[in-house]
Amino acid sequence: xxxxxxxxxxxxxxxxxxxxxxxxxxxxxxxxxxxxxxxxxxxxxxxxxxxxxxxxxxxxxxxxxxxxxxxxxxxxxxxxxxxxxxxxxxxxxxxxxxxxxxxxxxxxxxxxxxxxxxxxxxxxxxxxxxxxxxxxxxxxxxxxxxxxxxxxxxxxxxxxxxxxxxxxxxxxxxxxxxxxxxxxxxxxxxxxxxxxxxxxxxxxxxxxxxxxxxxxxxxxxxxxxxxxxxxxxxxxxxxxxxxxxxxxxxxxxxxxxxxxxxxxxxxxxxxxxxxxxx
Amino acid sequence: xxxxxxxxxxxxxxxxxxxxxxxxxxxxxxxxxxxxxxxxxxxxxxxxxxxxxxxxxxxxxxxxxxxxxxxxxxxxxxxxxxxxxxxxxxxxxxxxxxxxxxxxxxxxxxxxxxxxxxxxxxxxxxxxxxxxxxxxxxxxxxxxxxxxxxxxxxxxxxxxxxxxxxxxxxxxxxxxxxxxxxxxxxxxxxxxxxxxxxxxxxxxxxxxxxxxxxxxxxxxxxxxxxxxxxxxxxxxxxxxxxxxxxxxxxxxxxxxxxxxxxxxxxxxxxxxxxxxxxxxxxxxxxxxxxxxxxxxxxxxxxxxxxxxxxxxxxxxxxxxxxxxxxxxxxxxxxxxxxxxxxxxxxxxxxxxxxxxxxxxxxxxxxxxxxxxxxxxxxxxxxxxxxxxxxxxxxxxxxxxxxxxxxxxxxxxxxxxxxxxxxxxxxxxxxxxxxxxxxxxxxxxxxxxxxxxxxxxxxxxxxxxxxxxxxxxxxxxxxxxxxxxxxxxxxxxxxxxxxxxxxxxxxxxxxxxxxxxxxxxxxxxxxxxxxxxxxxxxxxxxxxxxxxxxxxxxxxxxxxxxxxxxxxxxxxxxxxxxxxxxxxxxxxxxxxxxxxxxxxxxxxxxxxxxxxx
Numbered sequence: 001x002x003x004x005x006x007x008x009x010x011x012x013x014x015x016x017x018x019x020x021x022x023x024x025x026x027x028x029x030x031x032x033x034x035x036x037x038x039x040x041x042x043x044x045x046x047x048x049x050x051x052x053x054x055x056x057x058x059x060x061x062x063x064x065x066x067x068x069x070x071x072x073x074x075x076x077x078x079x080x081x082x083x084x085x086x087x088x089x090x091x092x093x094x095x096x097x098x099x100x101x102x103x104x105x106x107x108x109x110x111x112x113x114x115x116x117x118x119x120x121x122x123x124x125x126x127x128x129x130x131x132x133x134x135x136x137x138x139x140x141x142x143x144x145x146x147x148x149x150x151x152x153x154x155x156x157x158x159x160x161x162x163x164x165x166x167x168x169x170x171x172x173x174x175x176x177x178x179x180x181x182x183x184x185x186x187x188x189x190x191x192x193x194x195x196x197x198x199x200x201x202x203x204x205x206x207x208x209x210x211x212x213x214x215x216x217x218x219x220x221x222x223x224x225x226x227x228x229x230x231x232x233x234x235x236x237x238x239x240x241x242x243x244x245x246x247x248x249x250x251x252x253x254x255x256x257x258x259x260x261x262x263x264x265x266x267x268x269x270x271x272x273x274x275x276x277x278x
Numbered sequence: 279x280x281x282x283x284x285x286x287x288x289x290x291x292x293x294x295x296x297x298x299x300x301x302x303x304x305x306x307x308x309x310x311x312x313x314x315x316x317x318x319x320x321x322x323x324x325x326x327x328x329x330x331x332x333x334x335x336x337x338x339x340x341x342x343x344x345x346x347x348x349x350x351x352x353x354x355x356x357x358x359x360x361x362x363x364x365x366x367x368x369x370x371x372x373x374x375x376x377x378x379x380x381x382x383x384x385x386x387x388x389x390x391x392x393x394x395x396x397x398x399x400x401x402x403x404x405x406x407x408x409x410x411x412x413x414x415x416x417x418x419x420x421x422x423x424x425x426x427x428x429x430x431x432x433x434x435x436x437x438x439x440x441x442x443x444x445x446x447x448x449x450x451x452x453x454x455x456x457x458x459x460x461x462x463x464x465x466x467x468x469x470x471x472x473x474x475x476x477x478x479x480x481x482x483x484x485x486x487x488x489x490x491x492x493x494x495x496x497x498x499x500x501x502x503x504x505x506x507x508x509x510x511x512x513x514x515x516x517x518x519x520x521x522x523x524x525x526x527x528x529x530x531x532x533x534x535x536x537x538x539x540x541x542x543x544x545x546x547x548x549x550x551x552x553x554x555x556x557x558x559x560x561x562x563x564x565x566x567x568x569x570x571x572x573x574x575x576x577x578x579x580x581x582x583x584x585x586x587x588x589x590x591x592x593x594x595x596x597x598x599x600x601x602x603x604x605x606x607x608x609x610x611x612x613x614x615x616x617x618x619x620x621x622x623x624x625x626x627x628x629x630x631x632x633x634x635x636x637x638x639x640x641x642x643x644x645x646x647x648x649x650x651x652x653x654x655x656x657x658x659x660x661x662x663x664x665x666x667x668x669x670x671x672x673x674x675x676x677x678x679x680x681x682x683x684x685x686x687x688x689x690x691x692x693x694x695x696x697x698x699x700x701x702x703x704x705x706x707x708x709x710x711x712x713x714x715x716x717x718x719x720x721x722x723x724x725x726x727x728x729x730x731x732x733x734x735x736x737x738x739x740x741x742x743x744x745x746x747x748x749x750x751x752x753x754x755x756x757x758x759x760x761x762x763x764x765x766x767x768x769x770x771x772x773x774x775x776x777x778x779x780x781x782x783x784x785x786x787x788x789x790x791x792x793x794x795x796x797x798x799x800x801x802x803x804x805x806x807x808x809x810x811x812x813x814x815x816x817x818x819x820x821x822x823x824x825x826x827x828x829x830x831x832x833x834x835x836x837x838x839x840x841x842x843x844x845x846x847x848x849x850x851x852x853x854x855x856x857x858x859x860x861x862x863x864x865x866x867x868x869x870x871x872x873x874x875x876x877x878x879x880x881x882x883x884x885x886x887x888x889x890x
Contacts, residue, residue, distance in 0.1 A: 082884075091796070091884045111801060118883070119798025130793040134305035146294050147798035191797075 039065040044097035057083040059254035075251035123192030127204035129184040131176040138172040144194040162190040182213035202234040317819025320772035321863040325827025328855040333835040351532040361484035371402035382520040387482035486518040504533035538729040550591040575730035581723035617690035624681035776870035795883040808875035816867025820860040
């Protein structure tokens, strides 16, 4: 259980640059920030053991994720980004440290409770969509509802309205194989929202999509965040997300390198000036 | 710290699982077929074995019923004509029913009460158990236990305590003995105590058989049974047999049938008939058997032909006898000197008138030998040998040649002897022909056909019964141990195949499973889904397998027993075994899928979160 004083001390130590050895990033909730924390990690460590070799994926990450914010997680491959993701999403358990989702210690949960968590509280979006190939779009969207015990008609209604939200209402009967990448991802998003979760975990949502479609997806996600207050945590390489996210977190070598608010970050890359094409 | 309250149902209902599974199978139809085919193979094998086994049993029962009448006749004939051996007595004692003819007879022969006979029967049944055990073990083991002894000798040997001890020790290593030592000892005592009773029965029975045989004389027992009742009953009772009126009506019919069949079969003894049959059937005379005869006789047309042939053969025989009789000559009742005189007279020598009549008379007598073809032949040969080439026909035509031969004393003697020989030969030929004269076939064609068809049926039934597998005591569901093992192994192999196929399926669907878990599926749900998928495939395979197996089983039984199979199809049993096989198929598939399903259920959802 985290104690507020300890947290504050840790925050004071934080530096804002990439060289920070401290665990707590600067752009976090400062003193006086009363917004509720939905996910909290404390000194999260994870290592994998294969015979004689121990790989340390996470070396102690402490973050607080605020309810309703759009958090972008960035970092090179092998930095522990995916491991961190798994922790936060309740898909894996840490070697040491704690993860609290909505003030609930994930490590204490039984299998059924974990399933409940994944079903109701968290939605997942994958880079490769991961839709069930032999089900229609509507059926795909209603699968989580079935797991939540929602009956046939109500499920269908909610499914249709969700598909409308993502703009695919007229394609409800198509199978994934009949849809483009962007459309499949939209169905996936609708599915992830099926049980109105508090958190949406996006693992490279636009990785397989072209620029234009990717932008649409980003807009959609942003819309969800603004309209419905869903906390969105996105792991990505796409720098355009920097314009949308509330906060950005960099992970390197299993540690938080930097955590900054959108405004504090400038992107210097070779971009073509002016409006983007198309 | 907060805790989660798990509200609502998080586990999928079976119905939804079912729907998902069916959809999944359709998507992966080809891969599913592998499992279906495997299960089909296993189930059809089991079903074929089961249905063959039941059909065979049914046919056996049917056959036994149909040949019951003939069996009864043979039983009675055996009892009436053959003195029982101890083995035969033991066999009869095991199956004798209280109140039956045999029961009363044995009681009378052994001076036993009902109770004593019941006890005797029990001893025989126990004896049968022991004998079955000894027959069931390997020959080497049996000779180690009791040497080369058979029947009663085995038990007499075991009555010695020392032998019994050795026996029991060896039994310990072989195993499977039906009772313990005490029971065996008790049995042996009762067995030897009852020996005098058994001996009495055997002796009295032998006497009865001898007495009956004497009174019957040359008449075969089957004729006795075929005749009408009052006389038969009286005769049998006189010798200690107990004929039962109901049973005897059946017996009489069977006996009449058997007799008529014998009459027909006897036709094969005539060479002429064999020739005719060979010509008609195209089978060579040597290979001709009663089966061919009965086949022809079983149709009205064939029966009529048979009767005609018998008549024709008889006519031929009569004709032949007539011809032979014509050739029969009387012995020459003259002395050789007289023959010379007569021959001289025949050649033209003058004779005094007083002797002329006598000479003429004797000359005629001499000439009578020319009736025999053989005589003419011999005379011709003799003349030819002496230089005059002559044919037999000329000899017969012209008496001069005969007289020439008879004109010498030597020749006369020779002629007298030859005449004797010719006569003997002709007589013996006549006897042969008379011997081969067949009885006329007086049965009507319809009766002939009926009898022949009946006999064919009996022969066929006997063939079938011989080819039926023995009633197996061991094993389950009537299988021998070996078949049972085959089935178990086939199921094991198929289970391995199904497990393999399901593992492949699980490996292919890692991502799908992980996604399901991310969406909130419990481990148990995943497991149920896979087991259910496999069970459904097992159901499909089982259905096909049951049908296929039933068809194969019926075909196999048809091949063995022909249309007899359809007379009495054990429908209920077959349906029951179909159900069993179906369930077996489903269970096989479900259990084989448990391990792969467990692997799938344990999958970590983060497999789906592959960023790379």
